[in-house]
Amino acid sequence: MAGIRDVAAAAGVSVATVSRALNGHRSVSPETRERVLGAVDRLGYRPNAVARSLRTDRTRTLGLVISDVMNPYFTELARFTEEEARAHGYSVIIGNADERPELQDHHIRTLLDRRIDGLLVSPADGRSPFAPGTRLPTPPVVLVDRWVPGLDVTVIRAEGATAVRELVAHLHGLGHRRLAVITGPPATTTARERVEAFREALAEQGMHLPEEYVGEGDFRAGSGRRVTERFLDLPEPPEVVFATDNLMALGALDAIRARGLRVPEDIGVAAFDDIPWFQHTDPPLTAVAQPVADLARAAVGALVDLIEGRPARSVTLPARLVVRRSCGEPRAGTPLTPRPRRSA
Amino acid sequence: MAGIRDVAAAAGVSVATVSRALNGHRSVSPETRERVLGAVDRLGYRPNAVARSLRTDRTRTLGLVISDVMNPYFTELARFTEEEARAHGYSVIIGNADERPELQDHHIRTLLDRRIDGLLVSPADGRSPFAPGTRLPTPPVVLVDRWVPGLDVTVIRAEGATAVRELVAHLHGLGHRRLAVITGPPATTTARERVEAFREALAEQGMHLPEEYVGEGDFRAGSGRRVTERFLDLPEPPEVVFATDNLMALGALDAIRARGLRVPEDIGVAAFDDIPWFQHTDPPLTAVAQPVADLARAAVGALVDLIEGRPARSVTLPARLVVRRSCGEPRAGTPLTPRPRRSA
DNA sequence: GACCGGCATGTAATCGATTTCATCTGCCGT
DNA sequence: ACGGCAGATGAAATCGATTACATGCCGGTC
Numbered sequence: 001m002a003g004i005r006d007v008a009a010a011a012g013v014s015v016a017t018v019s020r021a022l023n024g025h026r027s028v029s030p031e032t033r034e035r036v037l038g039a040v041d042r043l044g045y046r047p048n049a050v051a052r053s054l055r056t057d058r059t060r061t062l063g064l065v066i067s068d069v070m071n072p073y074f075t076e077l078a079r080f081t082e083e084e085a086r087a088h089g090y091s092v093i094i095g096n097a098d099e100r101p102e103l104q105d106h107h108i109r110t111l112l113d114r115r116i117d118g119l120l121v122s123p124a125d126g127r128s129p130f131a132p133g134t135r136l137p138t139p140p141v142v143l144v145d146r147w148v149p150g151l152d153v154t155v156i157r158a159e160g161a162t163a164v165r166e167l168v169a170h171l172h173g174l175g176h177r178r179l180a181v182i183t184g185p186p187a188t189t190t191a192r193e194r195v196e197a198f199r200e201a202l203a204e205q206g207m208h209l210p211e212e213y214v215g216e217g218d219f220r221a222g223s224g225r226r227v228t229e230r231f232l233d234l235p236e237p238p239e240v241v242f243a244t245d246n247l248m249a250l251g252a253l254d255a256i257r258a259r260g261l262r263v264p265e266d267i268g269v270a271a272f273d274d275i276p277w278f279q280h281t282d283p284p285l286t287a288v289a290q291p292v293a294d295l296a297r298a299a300v301g302a303l304v305d306l307i308e309g310r311p312a313r314s315v316t317l318p319a320r321l322v323v324r325r326s327c328g329e330p331r332a333g334t335p336l337t338p339r340p341r342r343s344a
Numbered sequence: 345m346a347g348i349r350d351v352a353a354a355a356g357v358s359v360a361t362v363s364r365a366l367n368g369h370r371s372v373s374p375e376t377r378e379r380v381l382g383a384v385d386r387l388g389y390r391p392n393a394v395a396r397s398l399r400t401d402r403t404r405t406l407g408l409v410i411s412d413v414m415n416p417y418f419t420e421l422a423r424f425t426e427e428e429a430r431a432h433g434y435s436v437i438i439g440n441a442d443e444r445p446e447l448q449d450h451h452i453r454t455l456l457d458r459r460i461d462g463l464l465v466s467p468a469d470g471r472s473p474f475a476p477g478t479r480l481p482t483p484p485v486v487l488v489d490r491w492v493p494g495l496d497v498t499v500i501r502a503e504g505a506t507a508v509r510e511l512v513a514h515l516h517g518l519g520h521r522r523l524a525v526i527t528g529p530p531a532t533t534t535a536r537e538r539v540e541a542f543r544e545a546l547a548e549q550g551m552h553l554p555e556e557y558v559g560e561g562d563f564r565a566g567s568g569r570r571v572t573e574r575f576l577d578l579p580e581p582p583e584v585v586f587a588t589d590n591l592m593a594l595g596a597l598d599a600i601r602a603r604g605l606r607v608p609e610d611i612g613v614a615a616f617d618d619i620p621w622f623q624h625t626d627p628p629l630t631a632v633a634q635p636v637a638d639l640a641r642a643a644v645g646a647l648v649d650l651i652e653g654r655p656a657r658s659v660t661l662p663a664r665l666v667v668r669r670s671c672g673e674p675r676a677g678t679p680l681t682p683r684p685r686r687s688a
Numbered sequence: 689g690a691c692c693g694g695c696a697t698g699t700a701a702t703c704g705a706t707t708t709c710a711t712c713t714g715c716c717g718t
Numbered sequence: 719a720c721g722g723c724a725g726a727t728g729a730a731a732t733c734g735a736t737t738a739c740a741t742g743c744c745g746g747t748c
């Protein structure tokens with residue numbers, strides 16, 4: 001509980017000098033600096049971050065609001081975000097919106113109240129994250145993964161359309177023609193992008209997407225299960241179900257297993273967002289993988305640039321298709337697309 | 345950027361009155377309160393949490409330091425912790441130690457610097473979390489899941505021994521005799537408890553645990569793979585591998601699959617810490633499940649009690665065995681042990 | 689009618705740091 | 719010899735809230 005005054009007393013200098021010594025100010029003589037530093041660790045003094053923040057108006061803290069911590073994709077994003085932020089000297093406070101806009105708003109308000117220096121958001125819905133009459137001084141903001149159309153803000157995301165097209169080509173190559181999709185909430189850009197890319201890719205291959213092969217989910221396992229059950233009840237069920245996120249794919253697997261059907265023999269499954277667990281599911285899942293670590297790094301980099309007064313540009317990184325066995329055995333000769341990872 | 349002075353001016357009162365009105369102080373006349381509240385939302389005023397914390401010496405924030413965010417068990421713990429904390433009016437700052445003691449120390453220091461009101465820790469190793477010369481005023485602390493032997497601190501954890509004994513009985517019942525175990529870092533209490541219980545349970549069943557059937561892991565997938573490979577290289581490999589945490593079980597599955605062996609026909613796998621993904625692995629994994637949500641609730645409850653000056657007791661909650669297919673088909677008649685969940 | 693108590697409010701101290709401005713001491717140049 | 723400047727330090731203002739203490743007023747009591 002030693003304060004700066006105690007250190008000053010112990011070192012026989014004023015609090016101003018202690019502060020200067022600690023902050024590496026130039027005009028402190030080497031001897032006094034030494035004396036101060038000595039007193040500091042003799043007393044085990046640590047500056048009170050709260051007081052410091054009040055005075056300097058900087059908290060050295062970033063806020064990260066994600067849609068769902070339990071989704072491994074976001075867990076990973078959070079983990080790399082913290083890592084990169086720490087490298088820049090920032091802490092991260094994570095807010096879990098649990099896909100609920102009002103919870104997202106709660107976290108954003110709380111974070112702003114705490115005067116974080118910058119905010120990373122992956123919006124739970126299509127509204128501006130600052131809808132609720134926020135006349136707070138908004139710090140720099142960077143959107144990650146998902147974004148909000150009309151909003152002029154730096155966005156760091158992955159380009160999923162190309163990989164989705166590859167996926168469709170892959171499925172077509174395996175002989176599948178009846179492809180269904182489980183979408184996410186239409187308010188999210190990622191859901192829309194993935195479904196649109198899927199629909200267009202089908203068209204390119206001369207297939208089309210009947211209305212009954214489109215089911216709306218909410219990026220949680222439960223909805224994936226329900227939608228898949230509807231697909232299976234169809235007079236002519238699809239040959240492959242494409243889930244636009246990993247948890248819904250899990251739900252799809254559930255539903256299929258509950259009917260006693262086999263993957264991929266009876267029906268194939270593919271997912272957006274690859275995660276380590278997909279290597280171990282039964283069977284291993286074919287999925288589109290985002291470069292999560294790179295996204296996190298780019299996002300933190302951009303945010304820190306903004307905070308420190310430098311400009312920041314939006315970045316789009318490529319996603320890539322990872323073929324496993326959940327849509328049928330790739331025939332010999334099918335290229336496995338481990339393209340070199342390029343950076344945008 | 346409106347401050348309390350602006351509100352005071354707008355409402356025609358002093359800052360003291362504004363503060364009192366906002367904090368629900370009794371002696372503010374209804375009319376002035378009304379006037380103040382009006383000004384508040386006309387200006388979109390939100391109190392500066394930093395300034396408030398400095399004055400009141402309370403941040404309404406809890407710190408949560410976990411060993412590994414990417415471990416679904418801890419992710420879930422973090423999620424429920426935040427939920428419960430929010431219900432009590434607290435925010436949570438998560439620190440990910442990544443199983444590295446020095447990173448754990450870093451996070452604890454940072455959290456203390458920020459003057460969190462209380463700290464929840466699941467220690468990465470056996471040392472006191474306050475080893476590094478911390479003469480900071482330590483706020484109330486509660487340990488979750490893992491604990492530190494000599495330390496007199498409230499501990500909220502699950503009792504794994506009973507469930508491990510059930511597991512061994514189950515394996516014995518399936519006819520397995522050669523059982524191996526992948527331990528965690530010996531510095532963690534959870535690793536020791538689980539291995540000890542395992543060893544004792546074997547003894548109870550008249551089996552014993554040869555040294556070469558014990559491999560030390562570090563609670564990460566990679567170590568599970570390496571240890572399992574060693575097991576498989578043995579002249580007489582085990583019939584079942586018990587991983588003392590979920591990620592190492594995943595590694596074990598990897599190693600087994602890499603050899604072209606089948607689970608459970610060639611070798612069985614069981615894990616401590618059940619997670620949703622285990623229903624979808626190939627095959628679904630038999631595991632010991634901890635009541636994570638209850639642990640989180642109890643931990644936050646205890647911590648908040650401590651913070652608010654009430655006493656708090658340590659709590660031990662029961663874990664339970666979830667039998668799936670990874671150790672062989674349970675014969676008809678084997679009880680599936682869905683015992684009613686009791687609370688300690 | 690003086691006094692007391694409580695209510696409503698204001699003034700100013702306070703939390704623990706940073707930072708502006710002032711002060712003091714040498715030293716240099718002319 | 720003296721003005722000026724740079725380096726080292728200290729005193730005090732400051733950040734934006736909360737809160738102890740002071741003040742003024744009103745009503746009730748003896």
